[in-house]
Amino acid sequence: MQEKLKTIIVEDEELARNLLKTFLKEIETIELVAECENGFEGVKMINELKPDLVFLDIQMPKITGFEMLELLDHKPHIIFATAYDQYAIKAFEYNAADYLLKPYSRERLKEAIEKVAERIESEGSVSDVAEKMSEYPKGEYLDRIVVKDRHKINIIPASDVRFIESMDDYVMIYTQNGRHMKQQTMKYFESALDPKNFIRIHRSYIVKVDEINEIQQYEKESYIVILHDKTKLKVSKNGYKNLKDILNF
Template identity: 35%
Template sequence: MNLKCLIVDDEPIAQNIVKGFVEDTPNLEVFEVCDNAMEALKVLQEHTVDILFLDIEMPKITGLGFLKTLDHPPATIITTAYREFALEGYELNVVDYLLKPFSFERFLKAINKVGSSKRTDDHDAKIASKSYEYFKVDRKNVRVNYNEILYIEGLSNYVKIHLPDKDLVVYHKLADLETLLPCDQFVRIHKSYIVALDKITAYGSDYIEIIDEQLSIGNTYKNNFFALLSERDEKNN
């Protein structure tokens, strides 16, 4: 069975782009396309869908406002031109946050995060969350396992990925990695840092420590960071 996708966006061009990407992806199908949240609500009340592609800026109620009203939302991928809502989106446990215009490759990375699996008539249609990523370093692609990353430091158009035994300098923007990495394993704490939650050895009101490194927590990111820590503590107790 294919994964059923609901597309919610008030811009026809944006609708068609996501619709085309879904149709070009094996094991996905477009179930419905809605112009606003109220149309989407009616669909979700009457049907079950697997993936919700949700725009933010829409009439009457925003995408994030709509998402807050759902008790058991489908796996949700935000599609928007507004970067500033990313933190709020992840607080609502969205699977991924796609900034318009996004490529088909970036779309597929979001789908890989869904981690849902269905069985078709001929084969398993499993879409598994990745545990690694390949990064281009010099002239080769280097595999980096997510569980090896300590933290990532932003350096303008480059990032430095800090691993236990080495550092990798990669041509990437920190904001792009923020949406690429699993949001339950990594969190942005500063305009210059993304850290692995399970590598934090100590923290204070305005800093965290990873091994011997002390990194500042930016004021913009404090609320989200401490909310994630509290959520993880509750799950582990």
């Protein structure tokens, strides 16, 4: 007998949640363990209950489905469900198990669940969705960054970021009001932040252009940038070239 898939629904529309629950009741291989109205609840319940499968809406208030995925410690298999087909390519880039375009039929839902069951059988119960996300450069630039700090989720406008520092598998994001650690790569932020506003000056630093007050030479062919608050950051040879290109000196 096939083991049941522990399943969570993350969907802000009550009608859509109720319809999905009705469909799932008919599928013996599904054990629905929680339903969540928004991404904040979704993060908490997924990390606590460690489901095999999550049905995830993309367009939700507070944080989007894609932003929610960045905050997960437990990585379940994902079936995106949305009324907007423009997200389909991005969903598959994130290695989603499937993508349901609302309204969908019982048959289409069963087909998606079968795909998940096959994937779990061949790849195991943990998805590689987080790794895929860190490789995926967004077609449009980030206007905000979502960070989990213990039990709190912070939404940081990109315009508030002063600079980002690499810390092994994490980055430290410095803002006017403090700093926040996030498990993400510098490569991701280099491609995800608008290059007109943010510049990679060193393998360890991405800095907001408007924060730069001065560029100083301190050894032959070695430079530092000094920010408005007197913070000093190293500049690599490539970083110096990037500075010259964007600041036209």
